[in-house]
Amino acid sequence: MQLPIYLADSIQLGLLATLWMDILSFISARFTAIPFPNYPMVGRWFGYVFRGTILQRHTPSAPAIQGEKAIGWAAHYLVGICFSLGFTAFSDGTWLTAPTLLPALATGMGTVILPYFIMQPCMGLGVAAAKTPQPGKARLLSLYNHTLYGVGLFLAGESLHLMG
Numbered sequence: 001m002q003l004p005i006y007l008a009d010s011i012q013l014g015l016l017a018t019l020w021m022d023i024l025s026f027i028s029a030r031f032t033a034i035p036f037p038n039y040p041m042v043g044r045w046f047g048y049v050f051r052g053t054i055l056q057r058h059t060p061s062a063p064a065i066q067g068e069k070a071i072g073w074a075a076h077y078l079v080g081i082c083f084s085l086g087f088t089a090f091s092d093g094t095w096l097t098a099p100t101l102l103p104a105l106a107t108g109m110g111t112v113i114l115p116y117f118i119m120q121p122c123m124g125l126g127v128a129a130a131k132t133p134q135p136g137k138a139r140l141l142s143l144y145n146h147t148l149y150g151v152g153l154f155l156a157g158e159s160l161h162l163m164g
Contacts, residue, residue: 039075043072058125107150
């Protein structure tokens with residue numbers, strides 16, 4: 001099987017898009033009441049998944065695991081790369097030659113499906129954070145962060161395109 005020619009570009013795109021997302025999230029957290037995402041909690045869940053426990057009662061109250069912060073950050077960037085690979089494969093790599101905002105933004109917003117329907121239920125938080133104290137707020141925060149990923153896709157695409 002031959003790998004697509006845009007594989008390396010897609011990996012760079014995913015890394016940069018996730019970095020842009022983090023920069024924008026950091027700025028938001030610094031100057032607004034919007035909290036920075038809790039990647040160590042994601043690491044705790046992944047840590048338990050690696051130990052064979054996919055479905056959990058309530059990940060936030062589970063005992064901490066060694067390295068959960070590093071695991072969470074690594075998983076965050078790996079997922080960002082995987083999303084970008086899917087995005088560029090869907091466009092057959094052509095988006096990379098002329099990046100536009102709308103497809104990147106739609107993709108970013110669409111990626112909220114992962115936390116709503118896989119991660120949050122598996123972490124014991126319910127579908128779309130239904131079992132959290134403020135489900136509406138949790139949903140909006142997830143959508144906000146994934147929208148920032150879409151903005152990051154566009155900014156990363158433009159950066160890569162300009163560096164050409």
